[in-house]
Amino acid sequence: MRRPPRALVAAVAAPFLAGCFSVTQVPVPAAHPDREALQLRGVVVVDPDNGSQETLEFQELHQATWTPSSLSFVADVRADGRTETVTRLVPITELQGLLVRQLDAGKTSAIIGGMLVGGIAAVALIVTGEGDRYGPGD
Numbered sequence: 001m002r003r004p005p006r007a008l009v010a011a012v013a014a015p016f017l018a019g020c021f022s023v024t025q026v027p028v029p030a031a032h033p034d035r036e037a038l039q040l041r042g043v044v045v046v047d048p049d050n051g052s053q054e055t056l057e058f059q060e061l062h063q064a065t066w067t068p069s070s071l072s073f074v075a076d077v078r079a080d081g082r083t084e085t086v087t088r089l090v091p092i093t094e095l096q097g098l099l100v101r102q103l104d105a106g107k108t109s110a111i112i113g114g115m116l117v118g119g120i121a122a123v124a125l126i127v128t129g130e131g132d133r134y135g136p137g138d
Contacts, residue, residue, distance in 0.1 A: 023042070024099070025098070025099055026100055027098075028095045038098060040073075041058055041061070042098070043055075043073075043098055044099070045095060046094055048093070057078070058073075058075040058077060058099075059077065061073065061074075062074040062076070069091060070089055070090060073088060073090075074086070
C-alpha cells in the first residue's frame with residue numbers, strides 16, 4: 001500500500017494547527033530585538049492629546065520597521081467594511097500594545113492536538129502495515 005504524500009498530510013493538518021493560534025494584545029517589549037521577533041498582527045495606538053485609543057488589526061502586513069523610538073508599517077486594514085492599505089509611523093510612546101499571533105494553550109487546543117496526533121499515528125500504522133506488530137501477544 002502506498003504512503004500518502006507529505007504535502008497531503010500537511011494540507012490536512014494545517015487547518016487544525018492554525019485553529020490553535022489566537023491574536024492577543026501584549027505590551028510593547030522594551031528591547032529592540034524582542035520587538036523584531038514578534039509576529040505582528042496589529043497595534044493599539046493612543047492619541048497623546050485626548051487619550052483616545054485606536055486598534056488597527058492587520059489583514060496583511062506588508063512591511064514593519066522598528067527603530068529604537070518608533071514603528072513604521074505598511075499594512076492592509078479593514079475599516080468600515082472595506083480593506084485599505086495604511087502607511088503609518090507611530091512613536092513608541094503612543095503604542096499602548098501590540099496584537100500578536102500566539103499559540104493558545106487552552107483545553108480546546110490540547111484536545112484538538114491530541115486528536116490530531118492520535119489520528120496521524122493511527123493512519124501511519126494502518127498505511128505502513130506495521131499495525132499488526134503491536135497487537136496482543138507481542
